[in-house]
Amino acid sequence: MDTTRLEAFSDGVFAIAITLLVLEIKVPPPNTALGAELLHLWPSYLAYVVSFLAIGTIWINHHGMFQHIVRVNGTLLLLNVLLLMLIAFLPFPTAVLAEAFHRGTDERVAAAFYGGIHTVIGIFVTSMWRYAACGHRLLGTHLTAKKARQIERQFLIGPIAYAITAVVALVVPWLALLLFILLNVFYIWPRRSHESAASHIGDPTTSRDRSEGD
Template sequence: MKTARLEAFSDGVFAIAITLLIIEIKVPEDTSHLLTKLGELWPSYLGFVISFLVIGLIWANHHAMFDHIVTADRTLLFLNTVLLMLVVFIPFSAGVLAAAFRTGESERTSVVLYGVVLVAGGIPFNAIWEYARRNHRLLGPSITPAEAKRIARRFYLGPVLYGVGTLLGALVPALGIAVFALLIPYYWLPPAMHWLRKPQPAQPAE
């Protein structure tokens, strides 16, 4: 089957997941000291920003993958469903993270939970690309096998680096969050992005 319906469904799930992030930020009930109350919500703002950019990053790379994946089968649909399930779990883990830092309790546990969700999400993401590129079975002519392999190597780093951040967060929670935050620009601006774009048709000479 073609991938149009899969992509449309995925876009809808990404949109819902990224919107759910704002629900965790509760409006202060006591407005007598509003500035102070708003300031106390800084963990929620932090979780919102990091998670919004992470989900946006997953969506952008998912979109880029499906520039080259031109057909889908039931296995690919299943792998994509597992990925979306874990994406939708990010708002919950972000809420737990914010709550722990607001109270100052169980911060290590909350960072580990957040990191485990990110690591787990990287597994089906890599599986989608790996499955599609094997023998070029689901890819179109817009990418060569060598280019697909180079992209796969970069994707492999995601779960590993998030795993490192999770382990560091188990020791020093703030350090784990710093690693998660630093990986956002790393993957938003990858040097391999030109391989993820469809080639533009050559313009006829005038």
């Protein structure tokens, strides 16, 4: 089958998860100094920005992945559902992270927990690509084996880097937050391999791949 329904369902989950992040930012209670209370919410703002960028980055790379994956099967659908389960869960570790920095306690545990969730997400993203690319089973013919391996190496950086960052968080949580942001910047930056795939959308070869998957 083609990827249309998988991509549409995934986009919906991404959109809901990224919207739910703002619910963690609570309106200051009445009869308080509004200005001071708004400033006091800075951990929530920071956690919101980090997670918004993180989910946006995952969505961009998910989209890039499916510029190359032109067919899906049951196994890939299952891997994608498990990935989406973790994406939908992200507002919770985001709230935990913000609350820990609000209280000024357990920042290490909260940041490590946050990094751990991203590590597992990275494992599922990499697993999806490795499964689809194995033997070129679900990829379009426009993508060479060399580029497929290059993309796999790029995806593999994620879970390794997040696992290291989760360990760093147990020692220096502030450094871990900075590393989370840098990782998002690394992955959100446009990839030449993803951009080149976009140029194949109108390619007859790509179109034929999709039609054969129906």
